[in-house]
Amino acid sequence: xxxxxxxxxxxxxxxxxxxxxxxxxxxxxxxxxxxxxxxxxxxxxxxxxxxxxxxxxxxxxxxxxxxxxxxxxxxxxxxxxxxxxxxxxxxxxxxxxxxxxxxxxxxxxxxxxxxxxxxxxxxxxxxxxxxxxxxxxxxxxxxxxxxxxxxxxxxxxxxx
Amino acid sequence: xxxxxxxxxxxxxxxxxxxxxxxxxxxxxxxxxxxxxxxxxxxxxxxxxxxxxxxxxxxxxxxxxxxxxxxxxxxxxxxxxxxxxxxxxxxxxxxxxxxxxxxxxxxxxxxxxxxxxxxxxxxxxxxxxxxxxxxxxxxxxxxxxxxxxxxxxxxxxxxxxxxxxxxxxxxxxxxxxxxxxxxxxxxxxxxxxxxxxxxxxxxxxxxxxxxxxxxxxxxxxxxxxxxxxxxxxxxxxxxxxxxxxxxxxxxxxxxxxxxxxxxxxxxxxxxxxxxxxxxxxxxxxxxxxx
Numbered sequence: 119x120x121x122x123x124x125x126x127x128x129x130x131x132x133x134x135x136x137x138x139x140x141x142x143x144x145x146x147x148x149x150x151x152x153x154x155x156x157x158x159x160x161x162x163x164x165x166x167x168x169x170x171x172x173x174x175x176x177x178x179x180x181x182x183x184x185x186x187x188x189x190x191x192x193x194x195x196x197x198x199x200x201x202x203x204x205x206x207x208x209x210x211x212x213x214x215x216x217x218x219x220x221x222x223x224x225x226x227x228x229x230x231x232x233x234x235x236x237x238x239x240x241x242x243x244x245x246x247x248x249x250x251x252x253x254x255x256x257x258x259x260x261x262x263x264x265x266x267x268x269x270x271x272x273x274x275x276x277x278x
Numbered sequence: 279x280x281x282x283x284x285x286x287x288x289x290x291x292x293x294x295x296x297x298x299x300x301x302x303x304x305x306x307x308x309x310x311x312x313x314x315x316x317x318x319x320x321x322x323x324x325x326x327x328x329x330x331x332x333x334x335x336x337x338x339x340x341x342x343x344x345x346x347x348x349x350x351x352x353x354x355x356x357x358x359x360x361x362x363x364x365x366x367x368x369x370x371x372x373x374x375x376x377x378x379x380x381x382x383x384x385x386x387x388x389x390x391x392x393x394x395x396x397x398x399x400x401x402x403x404x405x406x407x408x409x410x411x412x413x414x415x416x417x418x419x420x421x422x423x424x425x426x427x428x429x430x431x432x433x434x435x436x437x438x439x440x441x442x443x444x445x446x447x448x449x450x451x452x453x454x455x456x457x458x459x460x461x462x463x464x465x466x467x468x469x470x471x472x473x474x475x476x477x478x479x480x481x482x483x484x485x486x487x488x489x490x491x492x493x494x495x496x497x498x499x500x501x502x503x504x505x506x507x508x509x510x511x512x513x514x515x516x517x518x519x520x521x522x523x524x525x526x527x528x529x530x531x532x533x534x535x536x537x538x539x540x541x542x543x544x545x546x547x548x549x550x551x552x553x554x555x556x557x558x559x560x561x562x563x564x565x566x567x568x
Contacts, residue, residue: 119283119284119285120285122286138283139283139285139286139329140281140282140283140284140319141280144319145280161319161320162279162316162317162321163313163316163317163384166381166383169383172386175357175384175386176382176386177383177386177387178384179382180311180316181312181313181316181317181321181387182312182316182387183286183312183316184288185288186288186312186331186333192563199513202490230383233382233383234382237382247468248468249382249508251381251467251468252380252381252382252383252384252469269392273447
């Protein structure tokens with residue numbers, strides 16, 4: 119099958135590549151752009167590990183094809199923090215609250231929480247739980263993650 | 279998991295989409311939000327030589343109220359409809375169903391038309407479309423037609439859409455007067471497929487009697503189910519709690535839900551009857567209070 123030319127912005131940089139139409143955005147990010155922070159767990163939209171921002175909105179990168187991202191603006195976990203390599207407020211809160219153990223699910227959680235707090239900067243506990251329901255974590259039991267969202271919400275609104 | 283190879287088409291107009299569908303027929307599949315289709319492709323439960331991506335067709339986006347109905351174009355994202363003021367004000371049953379679809383990341387891509395055309399009996403929007411007597415606007419190269427929701431759903435994942443036809447918009451009728459709308463469902467975890475669910479609409483008269491009702495059932499058979507007998511029993515009555523329990527049982531009495539690892543058929547029937555009762559009770563309370 120023919121390959122397609124793909125040009126889009128990833129983490130603020132214009133990137134270009136070629137891929138068969140059936141290649142998912144997640145595979146393209148990992149294999150062609152070497153951005154392996156985006157993880158693949160279930161590969162069918164359940165676990166949320168592959169979550170990225172597409173034009174500012176959190177989406178499953180395993181459920182779209184790279185060719186569909188032509189012209190769009192993507193942010194992956196590699197681009198979610200400050201450019202100097204320090205931790206962003208969501209990442210810092212995850213560290214502080216022990217919101218991770220093995221770390222496999224963490225990129226998806228961090229990206230999802232980032233988008234969630236943009237939409238809802240002052241979430242209730244129920245809203246946080248609902249907001250986290252699209253990401254699976256098999257280590258933490260979620261309590262540390264919920265705490266991390268609360269901490270991130272506080273620090274982000276204090277600095278906003 | 280990788281989908282089988284396919285030829286990718288990204289048309290920018292409905293005319294170009296239907297031309298591609300006319301050319302390729304059953305060999306082509308339209309790709310909307312991809313939240314159901316892409317997993318099916320990735321797991322190779324299905325494969326198509328041609329994928330026609332609708333995401334570049336701007337004519338398929340948008341929401342408007344006109345002549346007693348709310349029109350949601352097929353490629354409108356569920357997250358957009360969920361936060362839309364027209365949907366909230368004029369199609370409250372749709373607004374109540376949307377937050378129950380998947381998770382916010384899914385709704386950012388998933389579309390209103392895609393969910394209805396995919397016709398999963400465990401999905402909320404097909405049951406809402408059926409309950410409200412929505413009309414589905416369908417285009418093909420030979421023109422467009424409107425299909426009543428009651429004539430649209432044929433079986434699990436199958437509809438009466440022809441291979442060369444495209445669902446372009448859904449028209450949800452607006453209910454006027456003292457009305458209330460409730461969607462309720464039981465799922466193992468928030469955002470999972472509903473084991474069983476219900477979408478109800480009621481309109482009450484000045485005395486509090488039911489003037490009109492609509493009951494759609496989720497996960498209670500191979501298609502969404504309209505509980506017409508239960509509606510008929512309800513209409514014109516002023517039901518008490520016991521009557522609503524009876525209406526609930528009547529609503530599910532003809533259902534033949536699946537019996538699987540997620541829930542037994544008996545469980546779905548039992549819970550379905552209670553959900554109907556509970557949703558009607560809440561809706562009637564709101565309609566009389568409002």
